[in-house]
Amino acid sequence: MNRKELIKAYLDFFKSKGHAVIKSASLIPENDPTVLFNTAGMQPIVPYLLGQKHSMGNRLTDVQKCVRTNDIEDVGDQRHLTFFEMLGNWSLGDYFKKESISYSYEFLTKILKIDFKKIHVTVFEGEVGIPRDEESAQIWNNLGISKTNIHYLPREDNWWGPAGESGPCGPDTEIFIDTGIISCGPKCCPGCKCKKYLEIWNNVFMEYNKTKEGKYEKLKQKNVDTGMGVERALTILNGKDNVYETSLFLPVIKIVEEITGKKYDAYEKSFRIIMDHIRAATLILGEKIAPSNKDQGYILRRLIRRSVRHARLLGYKKELLNNLANYYIAEFGSDYSEIYTNKEFIIDELKKEEEKFLATIEKGMLEFNKISTKDISAKDAFLLFQSFGFPIEITQELAEEKKIKVDIKGFNEEYLKHQILSKQGAEQKFKGGLADNSETTTKLHTATHMLNAALTKVLGKETHQKGSNITPERLRFDFTFERKLTDDELKRTEELVNAKINESLPVIMQELSIAEAKAKGAKGEFENKYGEKVKVYFIGDFSKEMCGGPHVKNTKELGHFKIIKEEAVSAGVRRIKAVLE
Numbered sequence: 001m002n003r004k005e006l007i008k009a010y011l012d013f014f015k016s017k018g019h020a021v022i023k024s025a026s027l028i029p030e031n032d033p034t035v036l037f038n039t040a041g042m043q044p045i046v047p048y049l050l051g052q053k054h055s056m057g058n059r060l061t062d063v064q065k066c067v068r069t070n071d072i073e074d075v076g077d078q079r080h081l082t083f084f085e086m087l088g089n090w091s092l093g094d095y096f097k098k099e100s101i102s103y104s105y106e107f108l109t110k111i112l113k114i115d116f117k118k119i120h121v122t123v124f125e126g127e128v129g130i131p132r133d134e135e136s137a138q139i140w141n142n143l144g145i146s147k148t149n150i151h152y153l154p155r156e157d158n159w160w161g162p163a164g165e166s167g168p169c170g171p172d173t174e175i176f177i178d179t180g181i182i183s184c185g186p187k188c189c190p191g192c193k194c195k196k197y198l199e200i201w202n203n204v205f206m207e208y209n210k211t212k213e214g215k216y217e218k219l220k221q222k223n224v225d226t227g228m229g230v231e232r233a234l235t236i237l238n239g240k241d242n243v244y245e246t247s248l249f250l251p252v253i254k255i256v257e258e259i260t261g262k263k264y265d266a267y268e269k270s271f272r273i274i275m276d277h278i279r280a281a282t283l284i285l286g287e288k289i290a291p292s293n294k295d296q297g298y299i300l301r302r303l304i305r306r307s308v309r310h311a312r313l314l315g316y317k318k319e320l321l322n323n324l325a326n327y328y329i330a331e332f333g334s335d336y337s338e339i340y341t342n343k344e345f346i347i348d349e350l351k352k353e354e355e356k357f358l359a360t361i362e363k364g365m366l367e368f369n370k371i372s373t374k375d376i377s378a379k380d381a382f383l384l385f386q387s388f389g390f391p392i393e394i395t396q397e398l399a400e401e402k403k404i405k406v407d408i409k410g411f412n413e414e415y416l417k418h419q420i421l422s423k424q425g426a427e428q429k430f431k432g433g434l435a436d437n438s439e440t441t442t443k444l445h446t447a448t449h450m451l452n453a454a455l456t457k458v459l460g461k462e463t464h465q466k467g468s469n470i471t472p473e474r475l476r477f478d479f480t481f482e483r484k485l486t487d488d489e490l491k492r493t494e495e496l497v498n499a500k501i502n503e504s505l506p507v508i509m510q511e512l513s514i515a516e517a518k519a520k521g522a523k524g525e526f527e528n529k530y531g532e533k534v535k536v537y538f539i540g541d542f543s544k545e546m547c548g549g550p551h552v553k554n555t556k557e558l559g560h561f562k563i564i565k566e567e568a569v570s571a572g573v574r575r576i577k578a579v580l581e
Contacts, residue, residue, distance in 0.1 A: 001112075001237045002247040003085075003230060007063050007335075010087045010228070013107050014061035019089055022062045024336065027287050028296065028467050030548070036296050037067035037284075041086030041227045042204075047548050048092055049168060049206060049223050055511050055533030058092040063230065065336065067280055069299050072306075073393070075276045076269040078195070078242035082303065083280035084231050091224035100203050100224045101139045104175060108201075112237060116144050118178045120190050120197055124159060124171030125152035130208070130216055133158075133171045140173070151189045160204040160225070168206040168219060175201040177236050200236060201228040244272045252279075255323055260314040270310040277303040278321055278350075282328040285346040286339040288466065290570035291353040297570055302391045304353045308361065309394055316358075325350055357389055364388030368395070372402055378410025385415070443558050443580055444475040446507060446539070446551045447497070450561070451477050451578060452523065453543035454496040458489055465523070466573050474564070474579045481574045485566050494578075497561040504556040505540030509549065512536050522546050 001009075011021050025044035027037050038044060041064040048054045064086045074080040091100065108114045121140050126132030137150050161169030176190040176197035184194035191197070206223040208216045231243045238246040244253075252275045253264045264271045281303045284296060291301035304321075311320050325346055333340040364384055371380045376399055384390040392411055399406045448468050455463055459481060466478040485493075511533050517524065522536045524546035534546045539555060552558065558580055565577040 001234070003234065003331075004335075006230060006233060006237070007085070007087065009111055010107070011061055011063070013111055014059075014089045014103070017059070017103060019059040019061040020056035022056055022060050024062060024064045027065055027067055027284060028289070030468070036299060037069065038064065039066055039068050040064075041066065041088035042090075042225045045088075045090055045225065047550075049090075049225060051221070052549060054092060055535060058094045059090070060092070061087075061089040063087050063335075065283060067284065067299075072302070073397075076272045078244075079198075079232070079235075081231055081243060081280075082276050083283050084229055087228040087230060087233075089224075089226050093221035093223060096207075096222050096224060097136055097205055098139055100205070100226065101136060101173065102143065104201055104203060104226070105140075105143045105145075108175070112233070114177065114236065117146075117149075119145055120149045120151065120176045120178060121145060122151045122153045122158050122174045122176070122190050124173075125154055127155060130171075133173070133205075136171070136173045136205070153189075153191065157191055161206065162210050166210050166212045168208070168223065169210050169216075170205045170207040170222075172202055172204040174199055175203070179236075179241060181241075195241075198232060198236060200232050202226060244275065249275055252324060252327060255327060256314070256320065259317050259320050259323060260311075262314045267314055270313045273310045274307045274314075274320075275324070277307040278324040279328050281307070281350065282325045282346055283332065283336075283339070285325075285349055286332075286336065286342050288338075288342055288345060290349050290573070292570045294569065301353060302393060304350065305357045305389070305391055306394060306397075308354055308357050309397075312361070321350060321354055322347055360388045364390050368398055372399065372404060375405040376407065378407040378414050381406050381408075381411040382414040385411075438472060440472045440580075441470050442550045443552055444470045445547075445549070446537075446555070447558055447561055447578065447580055448475050448477055449537060449539060449543045449545050449547070449551075450497045450500060450555070451475070451493070451576065452479070452545065453539070454493045454500075455479055455576075457496060458493045459485075466569075474577050477576050477578070478569055478573055479576075480572055482572055484568070485574065490563055490566055493576075494561060494563050500540070500542050501555045501558045501561060503540065504554055505542060506554055507551050508538045509551070510536050510538065517546060520544060 015021055025038060029035060029038050029043060041062070042049070044064065045060070054060060065083070066086050067083050069082065071080045072082060075082060089103070108119065109116050123136045124133040132152065140150055141147060158172050158174065159169070160172050161167065174190065176199050179196055179198055181194065181196040183196050184192060188194060188196060190199070204225040206225065207219055209219050210216055231246070231248060234246045234248055235241070235243050240246050243249070253271060256271055256274065257263060281300055284300050289296045289300055291297050291304060293301070307321060311317070329339050329343055329346065339346070367388060368384060376395065381392060381395050384395050385392060392408070396406050396408070448470065452465055463479050463481050466480055468478065469476040512520070514534060517534050517536050520536065522544040524534065535548060536544060537547050537549070537551055538544050560581040561578060562581055563576055563578045567575050569575045
């Protein structure tokens with residue numbers, strides 16, 4: 001079974017169980033400031049798990065594209081990936097444990113034909129104030145999973161949430177497949193680092209609400225949130241012990257071997273890093289994110305430059321990275337139309353970043369070899385970064401190969417002095433999150449819509465939104481525009497928003513079809529982001545925009561709007577930060 005066959009089988013199965021198939025959200029979180037990318041299939045669904053009504057109903061299924069950046073250094077082992085796809089199915093106050101577990105069992109054993117004897121599951125062992133999840137264990141046992149294959153584990157293994165300090169949460173049951181590897185000892189069980197058991201699916205049962213006082217109360221609306229990784233599932237289905245030798249990557253291995261003349265078996269780690277990083281870079285570039293020294297652009301730059309370094313270890317060939325990108329465009333373009341739409345941008349930006357790094361990497365390597373006779377100081381690490389474009393992670397990787405240390409703390413201090421985000425800041429920069437639907441963030445959410453409308457009126461219809469980020473302290477809005485805004489343009493934008501706030505405009509939500517939303521002039525990325533029905537928020541006649549909310553009822557609630565900063569993000573993209581006073 002290959003990737004496309006697995007995804008189709010999954011979506012068809014859950015469609016037959018009454019689930020609406022929804023489209024993958026963007027890789028860039030719409031309103032979650034805690035991460036730079038959507039890191040799990042459930043992340044775009046959080047507002048609906050927290051109580052908002054979904055226009056497609058209360059049974060949903062999809063495949064969500066995801067990126068995780070905290071494991072970049074681990075890419076090259078058996079299982080770590082930067083980009084991955086997550087299959088998911090949700091019940092929003094509809095079915096619960098029995099149906100969810102039964103669906104999972106049926107799909108694994110009847111559709112994927114996995115031997116039920118190889119299935120091991122974990123359930124929550126309970127703690128003071130929260131009982132053991134005997135219900136899930138009994139359901140599994142009734143389906144045929146023997147008691148020896150049912151394992152009780154603590155909170156750190158079998159509990160989800162809440163997303164913030166309070167809110168919906170609950171136990172989960174995780175599904176593992178016995179790979180056949182000999183166990184490491186009598187205490188070996190799913191979750192053990194010996195890798196005998198490979199996790200394939202996780203079913204979260206949101207049956208509690210954690211109060212601000214720390215109490216757990218039963219929820220009236222119970223939700224189910226599940227996730228199964230496409231790559232993990234294919235590892236099992238292809239009978240492999242690692243994701244890189246499955247049907248996902250075998251064609252890519254052949255491309256790299258043909259272009260470089262090197263064999264995968266001899267350069268396994270470099271092959272895996274290049275294949276993973278260019279796959280992730282292609283999908284990120286597909287969102288029209290360009291390499292930069294900030295936010296998602298920094299992660300993208302890091303992935304491309306790490307790929308270039310490992311390509312040099314294979315005897316660098318100029319066409320390698322673009323050939324891989326073209327393969328991934330063909331593989332993913334039919335599933336995510338923005339990949340095809342932005343094909344030229346993907347190839348051009350990848351080529352530019354590759355050439356930019358190649359122009360300095362030789363000199364940088366000469367400098368590294370000079371200074372690496374001993375531990376590398378903060379000053380020298382920063383020199384490599386500033387003068388030769390070496391992300392600190394590449395310097396660390398090179399130093400590790402030479403078994404020397406790098407003064408990371410000192411480097412970060414130098415880095416911050418020059419107003420460039422540190423690695424830590426780039427990967428997780430902001431407070432709050434989707435669970436933070438506070439009064440302040442709700443107001444800022446509405447103000448963001450008004451800013452978007454004002455910019456269109458001041459700068460022209462050619463400008464459009466590229467992203468937004470809201471914390472309790474401020475809003476941040478990215479938009480397309482080729483130059484720095486003048487003081488007059490900023491003043492007119494600010495004054496227009498405040499004028500509309502003072503008009504006390506009503507904020508009204510309507511659920512419409514995409515055709516109806518288009519006909520009414522609502523803004524939104526119609527083709528890629530939304531289901532058959534969308535929520536459109538009308539702020540008087542001033543703003544019409546598709547959004548999941550939340551919003552105020554009237555603009556008079558907002559107070560005074562003030563722009564505090566305007567800056568460049570990347571070529572052709574500007575950023576405004578603003579507050580409500």
